[in-house]
Amino acid sequence: MxxxxFVGLDVxxxxxxxxxxxxxxxxxxxxFGTVANRAEAIEKLVGRxxxxxxxxxSV
Known part of the structure; x- marks a missing residue:
């Protein structure tokens, strides 16, 4: 692909x-869904x- x-985050x-x-x-x-507000979950999201x-x- x-x-x-662009990724939007509603924290x-x-x-x-x-x-x-x-x-x-x-x-x-x-x-794209909802993840826990923890560093590990954000890292997993970026990896996905x-x-x-x-x-x-980044900008």
Whole structure:
């Protein structure tokens, strides 16, 4: 795949809701799920996105 996506995080005390949007104009936006608000869970989320072939970076 090797495409770019944008990741939105809605952070709460106990959980983080995750949404992803395709990197193209008018791209699909979809819920990616909810993870625990812990460093290990966020690391696992990043690993899962990278494993799915998305190019990850920071701004």
């Amino acid at each position: 090797n495409s770019t996506i 709460h005390k106990a959980t983080v809701s995750v949404a992803v949007a395709e990197g193209t104009r008018g791209g699909e936006v979809r819920s 996105l990278a494993r799915d072939g998305y190019r990850l970076g």
